[in-house]
Amino acid sequence: MLPQEREVTLCGVTFGLVRTPGHTVDHICVRTPDNVLYVGDAMMTGRVLHRAKFPYAFSMKVYLESLAKLRQESADRFIVAHRGVYREILPFIDLELRFLTQRMEDLLTLVGESTTPKELTEAICRTYQVRTKNPRHLAYFEQASQTYLHYLTDRGDLELVMAEDQLRYRRVNRRRERLTLPPTGRFR
Template identity: 30%
Template sequence: MELIQAKGDTWYLAAAELIPLYRLEGGRCILLDSGLESEREALSAALDRAGLTPVGVFGSHTHRDHSVNNGWLRERYGTRICLPEGEAVIASTPLMCKQVYASLSLEGLMEDCGGMVCRADETVGPEDGTAEFLGVPFRVLHAPGHTPDHICTITPDGVCYTADLMLAGPALESARLPYHYVHAVARASMEKLRDAAGGCACCIAAHRAVFRDPTPVVADNLALLDRMGGEMLELLRTPLTLGELVAAVVERKKLLTRSELKAARYARSVQCFVEYLRDTGRLDVVVDRGMRRFVRR
């Protein structure tokens, strides 16, 4: 992992994802998310090389590629964990976590993502504004949609961590099935961020992109979601069950896998698209012999 300066005391670790951090006096730092379980040793080694001790994690949301190392960091360094209130509830117990990951069995969830279960020491309230954590005044923009209580964070240096709200750069170009828990809410959050982060020094997206102006990135993300929704409507010229639609999407996108976790993620992503298309009046639901079938209008 390479440690790169964004501006002032705001840096980021370049790994499979970008993990921003804010440097404090005395060789301490606050991480904005904690990365992948497979990279926890690399994360620790990179911090050690830089002479940094992670005294806090100011997390954006509870997902396996953002929060799975929180408990491990607490055990290893005594790191304090701060999460948005809604995300802290999700991370509080296995059963609460399963509320969001309903497509996995409880045992399967704990096997693949159990590290996400970690009670927060502090929480971020529901209002936008300044949230002080370990003496640092972070500016919080609530940006739900990707998850129920996802946030974007602006450091005192004016660097905005957009986390998973948007894709940018190569990740946007290669995206085949982007995920948002509730698409309409995520889209509104993107537009909100576009207006709120325009004056920031730069924006850091978790999936390996740093950019200055959020306006074209928001436009590109909205266009991507529109295009993906249109592709699903093309597959719904005849009524399909959700399972049939998932199979058609997976085949079309070449997302064939033997991983139960990936298959569950794909099914969840398709379901969230279907819910958005239904709520925006672009498909109908036909119930036949106890089965829901979806068809474009």
């Protein structure tokens, strides 16, 4: 499958493709001939979203762009990988956008004058009451938070510096624009 392809035919049946990278580099949504859109991991809903604490994305900027793209898609039904078949997904997209925005705002408050990624992971675990003895779980939070930190750095809200032979984040003291969301409640 090539990046420019908008459909694929399998066993004589043609399926539409909607590229929604962000969670993964090459994520796609698949539209069936009867207009059902399999969204996969392009978005999360309800309890799954809140349990994730920091949903993983390889690029937060691209992930947010894909959520905005999904807002424009219509279908008779939407199937979300982790939970559910829905007639409408706009409320869930809006919920996820608010959730991600809040996580980034929270991260900004956790970054002090000079905070290492490990210190930030400890602060995340304290703030969100993550209690684990599994090093893989702890590594996940450190890795997942990096995507958010890179996005905030690219926006100019944070700065990545070297101090004492360690990478450190610090907030940029400037009047920053608040993270914004698309309008909510616009149902098709």
